[in-house]
Amino acid sequence: MNIRTRHDAIVRSLRRSGTATVDALADEVGASRRTVLRDIAALRDQGFVIHSEPGRGGGLQLDPQSMQTTARLAVVEVFALLISVAAMRAAGFLPFSGLADAGLAKIEKTLPPEKIRDLRRFLDCLHVGKLSPLQDLSDMGTIHTDLLPAFETAFLERRHLKFDYRDAKGRQTCREVEPQAMLILPPLWYLVGWDPARVDFRHFRMDRISAPTVVEGTKFRQRHVPFEKDVCPYSSLLERSP
Amino acid sequence: MNIRTRHDAIVRSLRRSGTATVDALADEVGASRRTVLRDIAALRDQGFVIHSEPGRGGGLQLDPQSMQTTARLAVVEVFALLISVAAMRAAGFLPFSGLADAGLAKIEKTLPPEKIRDLRRFLDCLHVGKLSPLQDLSDMGTIHTDLLPAFETAFLERRHLKFDYRDAKGRQTCREVEPQAMLILPPLWYLVGWDPARVDFRHFRMDRISAPTVVEGTKFRQRHVPFEKDVCPYSSLLERSP
DNA sequence: TTTAATGGTGCCAAAAGTTGTCACCATTGA
DNA sequence: TCAATGGTGACAACTTTTGGCACCATTAAA
Incomplete structure (x- = not known):
């Protein structure tokens, strides 16, 4: 077991059990008392x-109040920025505005680097369209749990994804794409994929996808998607955001 | 340089420069080509x-779209939940609804534990009131940068915080409290503190606080803030959220 | 008072992980 | 063809992590 993993395991165990002895913990995580x-x-x-x-x-x-003391102020700051950046992105679709970047850089000095890394990941993978009031966000769109396992595999292993798709006119087709991104334009979720047959990007509404399967034996390389300023393969999609 | 730090440095460098060769990176981070x-x-x-x-x-x-493959699905899920939970809290002030907790537990299996830890921290220290549409969130309230250093110290070291406060009627008083929480009710920020003189919780609008100083020699224990169901020291504040 | 259970520290050798060097391969554009 | 580039495998040197041990301090029960 990794040192980091073990630290997390210990914290989890303490959180769960309330009180524990060193020996019990050592036994649980499979390490020595000293460790x-x-x-x-x-x-x-x-x-x-x-x-x-x-x-x-x-x-x-x-201490149940732990967590709070260390991170409290910094985290609320960061959270505000996080949302701000997401909103800015949603508005003008700049991956980073200079302002937000400067703010993050400032905060970068006060937070542990892992946290910054995670936050940047957050920002990097968040594509949000125009949003209705936050109260409605609990309905940020159905999370298509039945589809996700196949998607997860396809994304992780970079395999082709094959599924049935019903287009706006109700026509049913079978598609096979290289999954490139997920896009949330509340309340709709989209899959952005590279369609090798049509040699272009295509987007698919998640709620119109059915029976997704991972195509064995395929293995694709991530397409280079230029993401500068306004050049974005799904910018058209963003403009007619619902 | 630490391996983890180096990884971060490499990602940052690639993000910044766009394209780089292995040798240039090796030179920059002070490691060998092989490494x-x-x-x-x-x-x-x-x-x-x-x-x-x-x-x-x-x-x-x-790839600017990076992160997508591994973390994307999971992170957007989590993000939706994160906001949902915050909103639920804001509405009924349940620290965790059973639903959100179950969702997080499910997700806990697919995400690396550090990420979960950070997310729980997020949730633990996030108090959000009723929110205007997300577009306005960039104005989530002024981040009172001039006040923060003193606040940070007071929170971290659990010291009394002394400051001048101008109340709603414009009266100027000097207060000394044990800082307990930060509260965001956009666009206002509040400090929730335990006032030993008045033996009660008090809340202070951040924009009415001036000249905060950390009181040396003091050291308090975190008050037990009952946070079950509707019992909350600042529930009154929430009801008349702006 | 004695005793066993507990957290805590210092030390050192063994184990595990990280790094650099070197040789070599494949691809690409000039 | 050639030089610049990414990529892989092997091995020794180096660094970090771990376990074992001895020992100390504190506490509650016997």
């Missing part, structure tokens, strides 16, 4: 507040 | 889409 003690020290170093009491009946306890 | 190639492989393994072309004029290029 767990070192992990605890490292976690404390990272800002986790872990109470400990020696003696019979003692043990370790994760 | 950078190993890093590239690791990053690809993590889901980054990095185009590469051998030969003269070739090089590495980070």
